[in-house]
Amino acid sequence: MKNIHPIYNIKTLMIKRELAKDSELRSQSWERFLPQFKHKNVNKRKEPKKKTVKKEYTPFPPPQPESQIDKELASGEYFLKASQKKRQKMEAIKAKQAEALTKRQEERNKAFIPPKEKPVVKPKEASTETKIDVAAIKEKVKKAKNKKLGALTAEEVKLKMEAGEKIKKKKK
Numbered sequence: 001m002k003n004i005h006p007i008y009n010i011k012t013l014m015i016k017r018e019l020a021k022d023s024e025l026r027s028q029s030w031e032r033f034l035p036q037f038k039h040k041n042v043n044k045r046k047e048p049k050k051k052t053v054k055k056e057y058t059p060f061p062p063p064q065p066e067s068q069i070d071k072e073l074a075s076g077e078y079f080l081k082a083s084q085k086k087r088q089k090m091e092a093i094k095a096k097q098a099e100a101l102t103k104r105q106e107e108r109n110k111a112f113i114p115p116k117e118k119p120v121v122k123p124k125e126a127s128t129e130t131k132i133d134v135a136a137i138k139e140k141v142k143k144a145k146n147k148k149l150g151a152l153t154a155e156e157v158k159l160k161m162e163a164g165e166k167i168k169k170k171k172k
Helices: 006-021 068-075 082-110 134-146 154-171
Strands: none
16 A cells, blocks of 8 residues: 555556557656656654643642731731731721822823923124125125126126137137
8 A cells, every 4th residue: 555545556456447448658757647646755753832831749738838827917907906917907098098199290290291392502602703794895896786686797708708709719
């Protein structure tokens, strides 16, 4: 059997019968027509995904937790009267409520606290080291008033005229 299901053996026999009928394929190899079986390693044992780590064995059991009565004896509450116990519980509850109330108030008040602003940078006064030449500025303003926007100054016009005349002389 070779770990192959019998139906596959029947299938190969049927294919061989069809190939034997064909006169052209009788002389050729039939390997390409027969099914190929992949052998699987069945013996491979699957391991669990999560491995549990066992704790080290100790012959001694863990210590027994204290009972409620033992805790009361240790704190001294066991000997109090019922009314005193009630009063202590109420005080503890009131303290918790007061603490929760203050927290709630702080949360509510956070919305009303303005964000911290960055300090305003004051503009620096003109330093005495950088001296401004007032006369030069006045001259620039006068020139700008005399000059039409986009128009050349008288000196620039003379220079262009001279350059144009030189080019004409060279062409002749």
